[in-house]
Amino acid sequence: MASTAPGATHPSPTETAEQVRSATVEAPADNRTRDPTIDMPNKRPDRACVCRASPGRLRHFVRRMGVWRGVLLFTAASTLIAFAITGVAMEVAGLEHRPLGYMIAFTCSVTIMPAIVAGLLSLIRRLDETEDELYRLARTDELTDLPNRRALMEAAAEPVAHARPVALLFIDIDHFKRVNDTYGHQTGDEILRQVTQALASQLQDTDTLCRYGGEEFAALIRGRDAADPRTLAEQIRRHVERTPIDAGAATALHVTVSIGVSHAPDARDAGIYQLIDQADRALYLAKREGRNRIRAA
Numbered sequence: 001m002a003s004t005a006p007g008a009t010h011p012s013p014t015e016t017a018e019q020v021r022s023a024t025v026e027a028p029a030d031n032r033t034r035d036p037t038i039d040m041p042n043k044r045p046d047r048a049c050v051c052r053a054s055p056g057r058l059r060h061f062v063r064r065m066g067v068w069r070g071v072l073l074f075t076a077a078s079t080l081i082a083f084a085i086t087g088v089a090m091e092v093a094g095l096e097h098r099p100l101g102y103m104i105a106f107t108c109s110v111t112i113m114p115a116i117v118a119g120l121l122s123l124i125r126r127l128d129e130t131e132d133e134l135y136r137l138a139r140t141d142e143l144t145d146l147p148n149r150r151a152l153m154e155a156a157a158e159p160v161a162h163a164r165p166v167a168l169l170f171i172d173i174d175h176f177k178r179v180n181d182t183y184g185h186q187t188g189d190e191i192l193r194q195v196t197q198a199l200a201s202q203l204q205d206t207d208t209l210c211r212y213g214g215e216e217f218a219a220l221i222r223g224r225d226a227a228d229p230r231t232l233a234e235q236i237r238r239h240v241e242r243t244p245i246d247a248g249a250a251t252a253l254h255v256t257v258s259i260g261v262s263h264a265p266d267a268r269d270a271g272i273y274q275l276i277d278q279a280d281r282a283l284y285l286a287k288r289e290g291r292n293r294i295r296a297a
Helices: 013-023 057-065 067-093 098-138 149-157 176-183 185-200 227-242 272-288
Strands: 166-173 208-213 216-222 257-264 294-296
Touching: 057 067, 057 098, 067 098, 149 208, 149 216, 149 272, 166 176, 166 185, 166 227, 166 272, 176 185, 185 208, 185 216, 185 227, 216 227, 227 257, 227 294, 257 272, 272 294
Parallel strands: 257 294
Antiparallel strands: 166 216, 166 257, 208 216
């Protein structure tokens, strides 16, 4: 039987119930899965995680010179070095027939060195191209060919030289699960691709549009005042609503989007996680109020 330490008191039933209630965390109103990092508004991505490693000197040489020019340069350099070493060696050893020694050095340089250097530089070039492709694939959505969430975080982490406003638009296709269930996932994929085109047509080259996940897109807008992102969001909403989707069905389909907008007057002080949190809450409000509308944080 468990003993009680001297002086210890048992909590009353009222105190125990109160402790249980205070320890219970109220579930969020929306039932969507939330990123735990959203609750860290001041956390920024580590620059070491978002920056590519600088290429080595040899890789930089291959990028500038190319393989075959590199082979010619290395062969010429090795031939001159071979001539110098051969001349010194024959001088020290007191050997005659120096033209024959130089001929042997030249022959070895032009027959052995090009094959070795060509193989090495070709391998370096293939590794460089593979790394570039892996870098692109890691930051690109396969279905829509848009940047993905990782690319959005990297774009938001880029340093800003001067004060300028920044905004984030969260764009969600309304009732997308119903579309998938009714027309199938292939039709749903085609809708995602065509909605991507509709969204991109309303944005500038300086804006960053990405597929954030599922049927949700995010647009990072820089350099516009507080009114412009809301105006842009309404322009996007109307354009998607009016754009017919040719997904192979008997008749063209129409979809709508809900958009949440967050804004900060100075990009240098704006944390991406704070913008995401605000835009996500605004998007939830737009969907709760009936969808096919915009709401700003």
